[in-house]
Amino acid sequence: MCQNVFETIGIGTDIEEVQRFENLNDRSFVAFLKKNFTKNELDYCLSKDAPAPHLAARYAGKEAVIKALSSLNITHIFYPAIEIINNERGVPHVRITGEGSEKIHIKLSLAHTSGMALAFCIVQQEA
Amino acid sequence: MTSLDENKLKNIFCEVLGLPVQEITDALAYNTCAQWDSLKHLQMVAMLEETFDVEFEMDDIIAMENYGKVKEILRKYLV
Numbered sequence: 343m344c345q346n347v348f349e350t351i352g353i354g355t356d357i358e359e360v361q362r363f364e365n366l367n368d369r370s371f372v373a374f375l376k377k378n379f380t381k382n383e384l385d386y387c388l389s390k391d392a393p394a395p396h397l398a399a400r401y402a403g404k405e406a407v408i409k410a411l412s413s414l415n416i417t418h419i420f421y422p423a424i425e426i427i428n429n430e431r432g433v434p435h436v437r438i439t440g441e442g443s444e445k446i447h448i449k450l451s452l453a454h455t456s457g458m459a460l461a462f463c464i465v466q467q468e469a
Numbered sequence: 470m471t472s473l474d475e476n477k478l479k480n481i482f483c484e485v486l487g488l489p490v491q492e493i494t495d496a497l498a499y500n501t502c503a504q505w506d507s508l509k510h511l512q513m514v515a516m517l518e519e520t521f522d523v524e525f526e527m528d529d530i531i532a533m534e535n536y537g538k539v540k541e542i543l544r545k546y547l548v
Binding site: 358362369370371373374376377378401405418421 | 481484485507508511512513514515516518519527530
């Protein structure tokens with residue numbers, strides 16, 4: 343019984359240095375943002391006085407989601423298909439697009455200091 | 470067929486990884502180069518797509534594990 347429950351659950355975590363998300367004048371970094379973040383994510387992060395911790399936390403979140411999905415052998419969902427937007431209470435909500443995404447339920451927690459951003463993710467896949 | 474301008478490719482590696490051009494060889498690999506982590510990998514892929522006007526499949530992005538392989542995959546898209 344317990345074994346069956348765990349077969350449907352995946353976990354993932356990631357940690358990032360905030361300073362790596364500070365250089366908005368670096369053309370390769372800007373190209374990376376445009377390709378891997380959604381418009382909603384960029385609008386949210388870039389509306390902040392200090393976008394870097396928010397960008398770092400979202401990237402850590404995407405990494406954590408990918409690791410959690412990979413632990414369930416779900417490997418076809420990549421960074422741009424994972425959107426992380428805070429709800430009205432500030433809780434990050436994950437929306438994924440792609441085949442079978444309607445059967446995947448995701449919980450994500452993000453945290454950051456001025457120096458580091460961290461994410462932890464739990465995924466449950468419906469049978 | 471569009472041929473691959475390898476100087477452009479090497480310049481992207483130098484710019485993103487911060488390495489001198491003489492260190493950009495076919496053997497330069499994701500799992501042995503300290504500067505080449507997942508974030509830099511995605512920056513490099515984004516630069517390659519912009520510079521060469523291509524859009525990689527996810528499996529190819531994951532398969533780009535060394536410079537030689539990046540060249541091989543990029544050539545496939547330039548056909």
